[in-house]
Amino acid sequence: MVNLAWPWLLVLLPLPWLLKRLAPSPRATATDTVAAPILPFQSRLRGLPGVSPQGADRRPWLTVVLAVAWALLVIALARPQHVGEATHVPITGRDLMLAVDISPSMEERDMILQGRPLNRLEALKVVMDDFIRQREGDRLGLLLFGSEPYIQAPLTFDHDTLRTLLSEAGLGMAGRATAIGDAIGLAVKRLRDRPQEHRVLVLLTDGANTAGNLTPEKATEIAADSNVRIHTIGIGSESTIQRGLFGSRRVNPSSNLDEALLQDIAGDTGGHYFRARNIEELQGIYQEIDRLEPLELEGKSWRPVTELYAWPAGAALALWLGGLSLARGRALLSLFNRGGGPTA
Numbered sequence: 001m002v003n004l005a006w007p008w009l010l011v012l013l014p015l016p017w018l019l020k021r022l023a024p025s026p027r028a029t030a031t032d033t034v035a036a037p038i039l040p041f042q043s044r045l046r047g048l049p050g051v052s053p054q055g056a057d058r059r060p061w062l063t064v065v066l067a068v069a070w071a072l073l074v075i076a077l078a079r080p081q082h083v084g085e086a087t088h089v090p091i092t093g094r095d096l097m098l099a100v101d102i103s104p105s106m107e108e109r110d111m112i113l114q115g116r117p118l119n120r121l122e123a124l125k126v127v128m129d130d131f132i133r134q135r136e137g138d139r140l141g142l143l144l145f146g147s148e149p150y151i152q153a154p155l156t157f158d159h160d161t162l163r164t165l166l167s168e169a170g171l172g173m174a175g176r177a178t179a180i181g182d183a184i185g186l187a188v189k190r191l192r193d194r195p196q197e198h199r200v201l202v203l204l205t206d207g208a209n210t211a212g213n214l215t216p217e218k219a220t221e222i223a224a225d226s227n228v229r230i231h232t233i234g235i236g237s238e239s240t241i242q243r244g245l246f247g248s249r250r251v252n253p254s255s256n257l258d259e260a261l262l263q264d265i266a267g268d269t270g271g272h273y274f275r276a277r278n279i280e281e282l283q284g285i286y287q288e289i290d291r292l293e294p295l296e297l298e299g300k301s302w303r304p305v306t307e308l309y310a311w312p313a314g315a316a317l318a319l320w321l322g323g324l325s326l327a328r329g330r331a332l333l334s335l336f337n338r339g340g341g342p343t344a
Contacts, residue, residue: 002308005079012074016067065323072316076309084304094198094293095155096135097187099143100124100169101205103178107171108206108253110237113279120206120235121171123279128166131286132159141190142166145183147175147211151190179212180205184219184265188228196227200293203265204233208258220265231271231289232262238277 004010102121111123118126132140140162142153153165183203191199201223209216223230236254259275266273272292276282 002080002082004075005081007078009074009078012077013071016070062323062327065319069316069319069323072312072319076311076313076316080308080312082306082308084306086303094200095139095141095191095194096198096200096202096293097141097143097155097191098128098166099145099149099183099187099201099203100128100166101146101178101207102144102169102171102174103146103207104172104176105178105207105256106235108236110253111279111282118279119171121169123282124204124235125167125169127279127282127286129163130283131289132163132166134290135159139194143183143187143190144169144174145179145186146172147177147179149179149183149186150174151186155190155194175211177211178205178207178209179214180209180261180265181214181216181219182212184216184223184230185214188219188223188226191228192226198293199226199228201228201230201271202233202289203230203262204235205257205262206234206236206254207256208261216261216265220268223265224269228269229271230265230269231274231292232266233274233276233282233285234259234262235276235282 100121106121106124107119109117109119111118111120113123113126136159137157139155139157140153140159141151141155142162142165143149144152152169153162156162180203184201187201187203191201220230234254234257236257238252238254254277259273263273265271272288274281274285274288276285
């Protein structure tokens with residue numbers, strides 16, 4: 001629909017008429033009399049449209065044109081707008097950072113999806129993609145870490161871009177070690193400026209802290225002081241068959257996973273520790289995180305607004321210029337048609 005942002009400005013519509021009615025009528029006096037030059041073709045001017053001996057306006061069409069132009073100008077000042085259909089905007093106070101280990105150990109192919117073996121990072125991408133889709137209304141961020149952490153995507157409502165950046169993450173991009181403490185420290189730095197009620201970090205790794213300047217214990221203390229809740233996930237199968245030259249043997253590919261550390265990090269910050277031995281458990285973990293960190297949507301509506309003032313303003317200018325040009329042209333044309341031009 002179309003409405004006016006400032007409809008009270010429509011009171012200006014009768015302003016020209018009021019000024020004309022309230023203006024004092026001119027009265028000639030002896031002292032006001034000034035000798036005027038007599039034009040040789042003055043008699044012809046009196047007969048032109050809009051010119052009379054008394055100076056009265058005989059061009060009603062021009063009055064109408066200027067009145068319409070004034071009305072359009074006032075309408076433009078009142079800011080006509082086109083207001084579109086209401087769009088629901090989901091809003092939540094939750095800021096959730098996803099910290100993902102991309103060290104080379106995540107290349108272990110101990111995850112099975114529909115009978116097809118996947119490495120840990122590939123399995124994580126599949127499950128986390130669905131998780132991101134379901135967090136509509138949350139502000140999500142993506143942090144990747146190895147020897148060093150870095151922000152792949154800052155906190156944003158643009159989940160499509162976040163999913164794309166996650167899919168482009170590659171093993172070893174951040175180094176070959178695992179800096180859990182530095183990853184927590186960087187995540188807390190990005191979350192501490194957000195409203196403190198819902199600062200959440202989900203940290204996923206398959207190893208132990210083997211690098212970094214900040215110890216996990218110190219980073220956890222900083223997170224707790226900053227009201228950042230950390231959910232930790234340890235990923236990796238506990239048993240797999242490894243084939244070699246002398247036959248097959250059963251090994252634990254997650255022997256390097258420091259579960260005690262991840263449990264302490266979660267417990268000290270009010271979060272939970274989860275163990276993902278396969279894709280089904282990983283999917284269940286993210287469903288549990290959805291339950292622990294529910295969406296708190298508020299019903300808010302937004303209507304797109306398009307300003308339309310340029311159209312009546314442009315039409316008013318065109319009418320004003322066109323009316324004046326036409327009036328002058330008709331006056332000159334009438335003058336020359338009466339006698340072929342002015343004569344001496």
